[in-house]
Amino acid sequence: MMKPWMCIWLTLCLMNGLAVKLYAQTTVTQKVTIAENRDETLNRKVADSLFNVATHYQDTQVYPQSLVLYEKSLKLYQQIGDGKKVGDCFNYMAITYFYLGDFSKAVASFQKGAETFKKIQDKKGLASTLNNIGNVYNSQGSYLNALAHYKQAAALFEEIGDTGNLAVAIHNIGSIYARAKDYSNAMKYYDKAYAVYQKEKNQERTAQLVNAIGDVYLKQGKYNKAFLSFRKSLQIADKKQDKQLQIMALSSLGDLYFEQSAYTQALPYYTRCLAYANEIGSLQSQAESQIAIGRIRHQLANHKDAVTKCRNGLQLAGKVGSVSLKKRGCDCLYQSYKALGNPRQALQYYEQANTLDDSLNLAATANQVMSMEFQKQQLVDSIAYVRKAHTVELKHKEEVQQKEKQRNLIIISLGFILLVATGLGWQLNYVRRSRAALKVEKDRSEALLLNILPEEIAEELKEKGHVNAREYNLVSILFTDFKSFTQTAEQMTPQQLVEEIHTCFKAFDLIAEKYQVEKIKTIGDAYMAAGGIPHADDRSLTNIVLAGLEMQAFMTQRVGENQRVGRPAFEMRLGIHAGPIVAGIVGVKKFQYDVWGDTVNTASRIESSGIPGKVNISETLYEFIKHENGFLFEYRGQVHAKGKGEIGMYFVEKVV
Incomplete structure (x- = not known):
């Protein structure tokens, strides 16, 4: 099914009653510098003008320009101290990120807006x-x-x-x-x-809802009712000339016909979707439309055109980071190349699709868990009435039996009190000694568990006996690896090798603790850590880069020490990436807190694509920290990473 996010209605925190004239973008931008040195009234007028122009661009789906102006107005509102407008700016920026398919930035911006509104009690x-x-x-x-x-x-x-x-x-x-x-x-x-x-x-919201109702009918196989709902939604969208609504309704109609294998009827709807997506610059919609058209071309035996469309869609899916879209694009290319008699290319995309299945299986597991929770709640609701009736009946029986129990209880209690009094003194003394011994053992167990697991995870494990998997939208993953480990290790005795690795990893542990980075595990000569878990932290992205720089500085110092005494020395690669992950504990013995997801795989590729002595980061992480003071970045261009294709990478250094 296409575009599940298109059926979502975003609630805008709209400004009311602004009568400030909308200036051209160049005029407004030129006034910002002047306003910074003038009084608050002028700053507010310029900020309001910037905000209104940005909103106009957003309403007309010109998203890149709207982001630039929202950021300018945000700085002015922060300078003025207008909390309401600061929250509005964060929310509108988040909505723009959402429409562009950049979900990590959307969540981060919304969270800043929520903190602002909570602070001012809005x-x-x-x-x-x-x-x-x-x-x-x-x-x-x-x-x-x-x-x-x-x-x-x-x-x-x-x-x-x-x-x-x-x-x-x-x-x-x-x-x-x-x-x-x-x-x-x-x-x-x-x-x-x-x-x-x-x-x-409210016609816009009605169109959204009617489309959602149509989707329910489609999932139930009620195609006629689904068609009527989708068509009504499209009529409203065409009347309003709202391209986001038009894309939503058109894609739903395309899905309806595709589901029924009516490919020639589905094609015009997806084609219109692509045209509107190109107009508003929505990468998510462009990717989905290209892949959908490619799949239809394949079904109609136009395999060369299918390859072109699906390859374009796959490239766009990589930019927005949609695993499900990349999987769909790889499947389409595999089928098309196979039909063209090109087994080598078909195998390449088949292997990529299988790799992407790992991440999608995690999402499928989460869906199954959610379905089980809903089914459990429905079961509770269905038996609630029966339990209530049964409780009333039992209450009457209990009242009759209670009087007899009270009489017997008095007799038994007197005998029990006499027995307890005899051994009470001995028992109290025994309990005191036992508690003291148990406390010592408990403290040892607590210390050992907290050395293995984060405190929050350890508490959940003790309470429930297991730990629920948790999803995180933005976590940074750090990998290290010693270059030419096997060749260098051959020059050491086993004892020397273990002592050297222990010295390095001990230093890394202390550095990770210093910057509040969570150590995940070591695998041979590789060290893995994560920032932003189990608690989100605004400084986690910056801190993990600082930790990586300090680790490389330690390794450089260690190489010098070893060389002065004639000992072999390790050189180390280090890479960092940021994105969504799933974290938790699997198994029932030898617990280990671990993380999974495409972000982890990409971080490993970033590390293996680096060079010794350098901290190599992905372009995704660079976008988050590029404005941070104290860092110097060197763009490496698009570097080929095994299994990931071309990835933008940067070397980062600390400004002295």
Whole structure:
């Protein structure tokens, strides 16, 4: 199915009553420098003008320009100290990132907006932001996280009496039930939201909801009803000339025909999707449309055109970081090259598709867990009435038996008290000694467990006997590896080799602790650590780079020490990447906290593509920290990484 994120409605924290004239972008930009040195009134006028122009660009889907102007207005609002407008800027920037398919930056910006609204006690702004964070989690397949944020938003909207946005939150809750295939409950929530949208005559939201209802019908195999819903959604979108809504409805109609193998009927819808996606610059929609058209070309035996479309779509999917889209593109290229009689190219994309399956299997597992949670809740609801009736019947029987028990209990209690009194003195003394011994052993066990696992994970393991897997949207992964390890190790005795590795890894442990970086594990001569888990930290991306630089500095010093005494020395490569991961504990013996996901694989490739003595980082991490003071970056260009293709990389150094 195409574009699951397109059925999500983003709740905008709109400014009310701004009557400032919209200036051209060049005029507004030129005034920023002047405003920085003038009074607050002028700064506010320029900030409002920048914000309005940015909103105009966002409404017309000119996203790159809108981001530039939002950032300029944000700086001015921060200088003025206007918390409401600062929160609005963060939210609008996040929405733009969302439409561009950059979900990590969208979540980060929304979280900053939520912190701002919470600080100034703006419940409506906070509720809207929580709802939007739920939307991003929904688009990433983290449905339980999405549901939790939607419910928090709904509670706040209900508290302040905002029925319009409450309907949006209810609409989104219904979408989660639809994801869990609980279509009955999904339609109940959709009906509640639809009544509000109709009452308010909100055509945009009605189009979103009607499309969601059509998707439920499609999943149930009710194709005629699905077609009527999708067509109604498209009619509204065409009338409003809203290209985001048009892409949503067109892709749904394309999916409907593709599902029925009516490929020639599906093709025009996907073609229009691609045209609109190109107009507004949405990489996510461009990638999905290109791959969808490629799959149809393959089905219609136009395999060369299929290869072109799917290759273009795969390149775009790599830019937005969508694993499911990359998997779909690789599958299409495998089938098309196979049909063209090119087994070498077919095998290449077949292997890439299998590699991508690992990450997708993690998401599938999360979906299964979510479905089990919903099924469990439905079971609880279904037996609630039976339990209540049974409780009433038992209560009457218990009252009759209670009187007899009381009489017997008095007799037994007197005998028991006499027996207990005899041995109480001895028992109390024994308990004191036992508790002292248990405390010593408990303290030893606690220290050992905390040396193996993060404190929060250890507490969960002790409480429940297992640890639930957790998803993180932005975590930095660091890998190190000694160059020519085998050749250097052959020059040492086993004792010397172990002592040298221990010296290095001990130093790395202390450095990781200094910068609040979590050590994950060592594998032979490789060392792996992560920043931002188990707790998110605004400084985690900067700290892990500082830790990597200090590790390389230690290795340089160690090489000098070893060479002065004539001992062999290791040189080390170090690479860092950032992105989403899943973390947890697997198995029941010899527990080990570990992380999984495409981000981990990419970090390993970044390390192997580096050179000794340097800290090599991905372009993704560079985008997050490029404005940080104290770093000097050297662009390496697009470097080929095994299994990943071309990846932008940078060397980073600390400014002295």
